[in-house]
Amino acid sequence: MFYREAGDFKTSYRDDSQTFPIRLDRMGYYVLMFVAFLVVPFFINDYWVNAVFAPFLIYAIAALGLNILTGYAGQVSLGTGGFMAVGAYACYKLMTGFPEVSIVIHIILAGGITAIVGVAFGLPSLRIKGFYLAVATLAAQFFLVWLFNKVPWFYNYSASGQINAPERSVFGVIVTGPNTEAWAKYMICLVFVVVLAWVARNLTRGMMGRKWMGIRDMDIAAEIIGVNPLMAKLSAFAVSSFFVGIAGALFFAVYLGAAEAGEAFGINKSFLILFMIIIGGLGSIFGSFAGAAFMVLMPVFLKNVLVGGMGWPTDLAAHFEFMIVGGLIVLFLIVEPHGLAQLWRLTKEKLRLWPFPH
Amino acid sequence: MKYTKLAAASVTALMVATPVLADLVFPSLSYRTGPYAAGGIPYADGFADYFTLLNERDGGIGGVMTSAPECETAYNTEKGVECYEATKGQGALAYNPLSTGITYQLIPKVTADDIPLYTPGYGRTSAANGKVFSHVFNFPANYWNAASLAVNHLKEVSGGDLTGKKIALVYHNSAYGKEPIRTLEELSEKHGFEFTTIPVDHPGQEQKAQWLQIRRERPDFVIMYGWGVMNQVAIQEAANIRFPMENFIGVWWSGGDHDVAPAGDAATGYKAVTFHGVGSDYPVFDDIQKYVVDAGKAAGNGDNIGKAIYNRGVYAAMLLAEAARTAQEIHGTPDITSSMMRDGMEALEITEERMAELGMPGFGPTFTVTCENHGGPGTGAIQQWDAAAGTWSLISDYGPSDMEVIQPLIEEDSAAYAAENNIEPRCN
Numbered sequence: 001m002f003y004r005e006a007g008d009f010k011t012s013y014r015d016d017s018q019t020f021p022i023r024l025d026r027m028g029y030y031v032l033m034f035v036a037f038l039v040v041p042f043f044i045n046d047y048w049v050n051a052v053f054a055p056f057l058i059y060a061i062a063a064l065g066l067n068i069l070t071g072y073a074g075q076v077s078l079g080t081g082g083f084m085a086v087g088a089y090a091c092y093k094l095m096t097g098f099p100e101v102s103i104v105i106h107i108i109l110a111g112g113i114t115a116i117v118g119v120a121f122g123l124p125s126l127r128i129k130g131f132y133l134a135v136a137t138l139a140a141q142f143f144l145v146w147l148f149n150k151v152p153w154f155y156n157y158s159a160s161g162q163i164n165a166p167e168r169s170v171f172g173v174i175v176t177g178p179n180t181e182a183w184a185k186y187m188i189c190l191v192f193v194v195v196l197a198w199v200a201r202n203l204t205r206g207m208m209g210r211k212w213m214g215i216r217d218m219d220i221a222a223e224i225i226g227v228n229p230l231m232a233k234l235s236a237f238a239v240s241s242f243f244v245g246i247a248g249a250l251f252f253a254v255y256l257g258a259a260e261a262g263e264a265f266g267i268n269k270s271f272l273i274l275f276m277i278i279i280g281g282l283g284s285i286f287g288s289f290a291g292a293a294f295m296v297l298m299p300v301f302l303k304n305v306l307v308g309g310m311g312w313p314t315d316l317a318a319h320f321e322f323m324i325v326g327g328l329i330v331l332f333l334i335v336e337p338h339g340l341a342q343l344w345r346l347t348k349e350k351l352r353l354w355p356f357p358h
Numbered sequence: 359m360k361y362t363k364l365a366a367a368s369v370t371a372l373m374v375a376t377p378v379l380a381d382l383v384f385p386s387l388s389y390r391t392g393p394y395a396a397g398g399i400p401y402a403d404g405f406a407d408y409f410t411l412l413n414e415r416d417g418g419i420g421g422v423m424t425s426a427p428e429c430e431t432a433y434n435t436e437k438g439v440e441c442y443e444a445t446k447g448q449g450a451l452a453y454n455p456l457s458t459g460i461t462y463q464l465i466p467k468v469t470a471d472d473i474p475l476y477t478p479g480y481g482r483t484s485a486a487n488g489k490v491f492s493h494v495f496n497f498p499a500n501y502w503n504a505a506s507l508a509v510n511h512l513k514e515v516s517g518g519d520l521t522g523k524k525i526a527l528v529y530h531n532s533a534y535g536k537e538p539i540r541t542l543e544e545l546s547e548k549h550g551f552e553f554t555t556i557p558v559d560h561p562g563q564e565q566k567a568q569w570l571q572i573r574r575e576r577p578d579f580v581i582m583y584g585w586g587v588m589n590q591v592a593i594q595e596a597a598n599i600r601f602p603m604e605n606f607i608g609v610w611w612s613g614g615d616h617d618v619a620p621a622g623d624a625a626t627g628y629k630a631v632t633f634h635g636v637g638s639d640y641p642v643f644d645d646i647q648k649y650v651v652d653a654g655k656a657a658g659n660g661d662n663i664g665k666a667i668y669n670r671g672v673y674a675a676m677l678l679a680e681a682a683r684t685a686q687e688i689h690g691t692p693d694i695t696s697s698m699m700r701d702g703m704e705a706l707e708i709t710e711e712r713m714a715e716l717g718m719p720g721f722g723p724t725f726t727v728t729c730e731n732h733g734g735p736g737t738g739a740i741q742q743w744d745a746a747a748g749t750w751s752l753i754s755d756y757g758p759s760d761m762e763v764i765q766p767l768i769e770e771d772s773a774a775y776a777a778e779n780n781i782e783p784r785c786n
Binding site (some may be wrong): 164300314 | 391
């Protein structure tokens with residue numbers, strides 16, 4: 001009744017192709033932005049930012065990155081953890097090497113370095129596809145983690161191989177290190193998420209995104225109509241790795257503050273982010289957020305309900321958590337194999353017709 | 359989606375806003391799941407049981423009840439951060455995360471939040487330097503003491519000379535396992551033994567390659583820095599290649615009952631370093647049996663009493679409780695804050711009389727914590743496993759470690775930390 005295109009007149013092509021063509025969606029988006037930028041920072045505390053918002057926002061960036069590569073360009077990657085490690089270690093080396101430069105620049109540069117590494121490991125994608133490419137990226141995952149464990153230069157020769165983020169500030173506000181205020185930590189993640197999601201949205205609906213999707217759907221046909229597979233695949237690897245690198249840098253510098261390659265960026269991380277985009281929805285910006293939210297918030301929520309609310313022993317709760325999350329993943333995928341994004345899309349379709357479906 | 363999220367958010371808000379008030383809270387960031395649960399369970403049980411004992415027998419510490427709320431970390435740093443933030447608001451007095459990775463995360467955070475961090479026998483070794491690490495305590499012994507104690511023992515069994523011997527270190531390829539390398543390198547120079555390192559990646563279930571290498575290189579001794587499932591696998595693999603068990607010595611974290619049990623009789627003779635007593639032949643365990651287990655208040659299954667890692671949990675809880683008592687005395691109030699707790703830890707004095715009073719005569723070393731020294735005396739003994747009896751027994755006295763080698767390393771590493779983080783040395 002309220003959720004419909006009718007009556008919402010567009011008078012230019014620009015309006016016609018906007019991201020949220022329906023007024024209610026658009027308003028929802030503005031309200032969300034308003035709440036995220038102007039309400040949440042005033043109420044957020046250490047628990048909420050460290051347990052909920054920082055991991056959610058950072059994983060959302062990583063999921064966006066992987067979604068560009070796997071969801072839009074169709075190149076399977078199991079190297080996400082390794083690429084996050086590149087971002088983290090690049091950021092660490094830059095932070096400690098050039099302390100006078102702003103951390104924001106370091107994070108972006110860390111993304112750039114990861115993009116270069118990503119392109120290098122993306123080269124095999126020109127010859128191999130599908131499972132074989134997955135194995136090649138798996139090699140990247142193990143190689144990168146091994147490299148950061150093996151070469152002491154990356155962790156500044158510290159005795160334990162741990163990297164620690166020193167204190168850095170943006171416009172005089174501390175954003176890394178232990179003295180960071182909750183809102184500052186939240187805001188830096190939020191700004192990166194919003195900017196990168198905006199970039200991702202516009203890349204994927206522009207020429208580049210269409211080329212990626214062409215390669216994904218049928219690479220030979222795409223090549224025949226003039227898509228250069230070399231450029232398309234490598235650009236997908238570069239953009240994806242850039243996103244993942246930024247996620248890694250934020251993950252280390254802003255969220256954890258200290259990390260070691262094997263523990264923080266192991267193969268589990270690659271799988272976690274792959275699960276996020278599969279559950280959220282391949283080839284969907286919203287899906288990246290939904291998947292990240294599901295995988296990050298669900299365990300925290302269950303833990304709070306089972307242990308805090310119902311007083312269960314922690315080990316029992318932890319085992320149940322695995323079972324419930326696993327069960328929900330299977331359930332969601334049976335109900336809707338295309339992920340939460342498709343569920344959302346269908347809901348919107350139904351809403352448009354509601355309350356007169358025929 | 360939106361509704362579930364909304365519901366989730368509101369319920370979570372309800373859940374986190376339930377502080378336990380007017381208790382002395384010692385959060386237990388434990389892990390009873392995952393590949394490290396084998397060591398995490400007995401430790402968490404011991405830690406919880408001792409505080410339950412204090413509540414049941416003495417009515418808490420100084421008349422204030424204690425509580426040790428558990429939070430499951432699965433030895434994972436992200437969950438560790440979440441647990442820290444979740445329990446911080448409950449008035450946490452001190453943290454004992456039993457994970458070197460989580461310790462590294464928490465060192466700057468606890469310093470900013472003014473909560474002491476207690477890491478007995480683990481964590482960042484150079485935190486022993488109280489001049490730099492104001493809020494971190496790792497008495498009575500640390501990783502580097504363990505390395506030195508192991509080498510001292512090996513020297514003793516080799517007739518006082520290690521020249522030309524080959525020692526291999528099998529280690530968990532993480533911050534934890536890498537800690538002793540520097541010390542062992544220094545010691546190899548000092549004593550003239552040949553030193554090789556053999557890393558094992560998380561979680562350590564697959565060690566065929568590592569033990570093949572040991573079989574090929576034939577080191578005289580193997581030192582192990584392992585944890586969780588890695589220990590059991592290593593001891594089994596050592597048995598498989600018929601490596602003489604008496605030449606195989608683990609750090610205290612590789613010296614649990616569950617580590618040696620799977621290898622059966624073949625594990626007899628395996629040694630480990632320890633900084634506290636073994637077995638359940640102390641009065642405190644009778645009290646735990648009487649007030650905690652028989653009353654049905656034991657943590658976990660209540661079947662770990664007297665096991666090596668359980669004892670360590672009890673010992674850590676005892677030292678924290680004593681520190682809390684010291685803090686109550688210093689500040690003259692039973693309701694202490696985390697900041698007072700820190701003062702208590704820094705003024706902690708453990709005497710033989712006090713240990714006997716607590717039902718733990720000779721269980722650990724006597725020591726005094728000072729502003730400069732947060733690391734305690736660094737003494738320890740060697741325990742050896744007897745599979746037939748199913749017990750560990752001490753085969754040496756509590757000996758000193760080589761502080762001549764360790765102290766400069768502590769100074770060096772803590773100075774690097776101080777420089778990185780612009781910390782002014784205290785205690786002047």
